Amino acid sequence: MGIxxxxxxxxxxxxTIAAPARSQRPIPGASSPDVELDDTQRRHVxxxxxxxxxxxxxxxxxxxxxxxxxxxxxVRDALRQAADEETEHLAWTASRISELGGRQSFLNPLxxxxxLSLGVAAGLLGDKWNLGFLAETERQVEAHLDGHLSEIxxxxxxxxxIVDQMRLDEIQHAETAIAHGxxxxxxxxxxxxxxMAKVMTGLAYRL
Numbered sequence: 001m002g003i004x005x006x007x008x009x010x011x012x013x014x015x016t017i018a019a020p021a022r023s024q025r026p027i028p029g030a031s032s033p034d035v036e037l038d039d040t041q042r043r044h045v046x047x048x049x050x051x052x053x054x055x056x057x058x059x060x061x062x063x064x065x066x067x068x069x070x071x072x073x074x075v076r077d078a079l080r081q082a083a084d085e086e087t088e089h090l091a092w093t094a095s096r097i098s099e100l101g102g103r104q105s106f107l108n109p110l111x112x113x114x115x116l117s118l119g120v121a122a123g124l125l126g127d128k129w130n131l132g133f134l135a136e137t138e139r140q141v142e143a144h145l146d147g148h149l150s151e152i153x154x155x156x157x158x159x160x161x162i163v164d165q166m167r168l169d170e171i172q173h174a175e176t177a178i179a180h181g182x183x184x185x186x187x188x189x190x191x192x193x194x195x196m197a198k199v200m201t202g203l204a205y206r207l
Contacts (some may be wrong), residue, residue, distance in 0.1 A: 015157055021090035028092065029161025034099065037156065045159050046102030047205045052163065053093035054105045054204035055141060058115040059086040063087045064118020066134065078180055079134070082173045089169070092162045099158070105204045131148050131182035138174035140197060142167055 038047065063083040070076045097104060105111070123131040145167040152159045185193075 021087050021094060023088040025088055027095055027162065028165040029158040032161065034158055035153070036157045037100075037153065041156075042100055043102075045096055045152055045156060046100040048151060049097045049100065049159065049162075050102055050105055051201045051204045052145070052148070052166065053090065053097060054108060054111055054200065055144070056086050056090045056093060057105075057108045058111050058200070059083070059137075059141075060090070061112040061115035061118040062122075062137065063134075065116045065121075065194055066123045066130050067119075068088035069120050069123025070127055070130055072180075075127045075180055078131075078173040078176055082134070082176070084117050085169050085173070089166050092166070096159055096162055106207050107203060111200065111204075115166060126179050128183040129185075131177040131180050132185050135174045135177035135182040136185050136193060138170045138177070140190075140194060141170045142174070144197065144201070145170065 008155045063079045064088065067076045067079040067083070070079065089119055094104065125133075145163050148163050149160060149167070152163065154160075
């Protein structure tokens with residue numbers, strides 16, 4: 001990696017962790033009236049959105065690492081495009097956390113560093129496994145977001161709209177990975193990914 005590319009990647013990391021994310025698309029549900037939630041509901045939804053925001057921090061790092069070690073320019077382009085959409089998810093979740101009076105995870109730098117390392121390792125395995133890891137990640141995120149939709153109050157249209165659009169985007173990312181030749185990961189790897197995600201979401205909800 002040349003010095004120019006190194007600077008670009010460091011800048012990408014700093015912007016992801018420390019700078020406000022921007023969205024090209026309007027925030028889903030922004031035109032819906034906000035709902036009055038009781039304190040318990042508000043804390044719970046803010047916690048769920050903090051988990052989702054943390055997940056998008058991880059996605060940025062994961063895609064960055066995967067793109068750095070991908071051998072196929074088409075795969076790198078697909079990863080960069082997915083990362084751009086995940087940046088929008090960062091903006092949406094950060095906005096909703098603020099509206100709910102919550103805060104972002106204290107552990108975001110840690111999650112970023114770990115996910116970047118994981119992405120680099122996935123890319124080094126070769127593009128079909130790199131894409132397979134991406135596809136499985138997006139499938140698991142989709143299931144995770146489905147679970148959040150079952151927990152967010154029905155009348156909280158702002159939170160639900162954000163989570164639902166994120167879910168649709170994740171489905172598209174998985175389909176893109178499959179179209180580019182993603183390999184199916186072995187069941188033990190999928191299980192390990194689910195376990196890691198469970199640990200991360202549990203900590204991010206509280207911290």
